[in-house]
Amino acid sequence: MRKPIIAGNWKMNKLAAEGARFLMDIREKVPEEGRVETVVCAPFIHLPFLSEAARDFPVSIGAQNMHHEESGAFTGEVSPAMLSDLLISHVIIGHSERRQYFNETDETVNQKTHAAFEHGITPIVCVGESLEQRENNETMDFVESQVVKGLEGLSEEQVKDVVLAYEPIWAIGTGKTASSEQANEVCTHIRKVIEKTFSKEAAEAVRIQYGGSVKPETIEELLSMSDIDGALVGGASLKEESFLKLVEAGANVS
Numbered sequence: 151m152r153k154p155i156i157a158g159n160w161k162m163n164k165l166a167a168e169g170a171r172f173l174m175d176i177r178e179k180v181p182e183e184g185r186v187e188t189v190v191c192a193p194f195i196h197l198p199f200l201s202e203a204a205r206d207f208p209v210s211i212g213a214q215n216m217h218h219e220e221s222g223a224f225t226g227e228v229s230p231a232m233l234s235d236l237l238i239s240h241v242i243i244g245h246s247e248r249r250q251y252f253n254e255t256d257e258t259v260n261q262k263t264h265a266a267f268e269h270g271i272t273p274i275v276c277v278g279e280s281l282e283q284r285e286n287n288e289t290m291d292f293v294e295s296q297v298v299k300g301l302e303g304l305s306e307e308q309v310k311d312v313v314l315a316y317e318p319i320w321a322i323g324t325g326k327t328a329s330s331e332q333a334n335e336v337c338t339h340i341r342k343v344i345e346k347t348f349s350k351e352a353a354e355a356v357r358i359q360y361g362g363s364v365k366p367e368t369i370e371e372l373l374s375m376s377d378i379d380g381a382l383v384g385g386a387s388l389k390e391e392s393f394l395k396l397v398e399a400g401a402n403v404s
């Protein structure tokens with residue numbers, strides 16, 4: 151069975167003290183690692199503290215982006231080497247907000263995904279359609295092309311370790327969760343694309359999260375679906391109490 155993975159994406163929220171307090175508040179309460187993988191993806195400036203503080207309990211710390219180059223003249227950027235130096239274990243790649251506001255493309259997603267593996271960081275690769283694409287029945291083709299282009303050139307073994315996050319843009323921060331059936335339909339398609347492009351083993355191993363207005367009230371049903379292995383959560387990951395409920399739901403998937 152694939153281990154559920156619940157990741158909080160704080161986006162551009164929380165001052166340093168708030169981030170630290172969050173971690174201290176959840177430390178005694180997160181379920182053990184065997185049942186669920188718990189990840190907190192924080193703004194860069196939080197990472198040194200959070201990574202150090204989370205060392206002795208089962209929360210992994212992730213970044214929300216990175217550059218693909220090791221180092222160099224890229225003002226304002228953070229490299230994969232810098233993240234792995236801080237023992238950052240996960241990185242969100244190609245979030246729709248980065249695609250929309252910061253010109254990320256399938257090509258940069260692919261470069262960053264390769265770079266993450268070169269530095270031992272698990273990439274959480276985001277895909278998902280706009281409302282217009284959904285209304286025009288383009289969802290499956292569009293998501294398929296994002297997956298194929300984003301993962302191009304990875305080995306089968308690497309693909310098994312990728313985390314894909316299906317986040318329909320129309321459901322992000324809008325309170326409109328995709329129904330569990332809608333979400334699962336696309337996640338099933340993504341798994342078929344992995345099988346067709348890589349192998350059946352890779353498709354069976356790869357974990358696919360759903361993201362978009364996930365709340366404690368909706369998580370259980372989402373996680374009960376055949377191809378949804380976790381959630382990437384924005385708003386509901388900002389409060390300790392709701393984040394813990396989401397993680398607990400992940401731990402209780404049997």
Ligand SMILES: O=C(CO)COP(=O)(O)O
Pocket residue numbers: 159245317321322323324325361362363364382383384385386
């Ligand atoms: O974008 C998201 C997570 O990456 C989803 O955000 P919300 O959970 O706030 O809708």
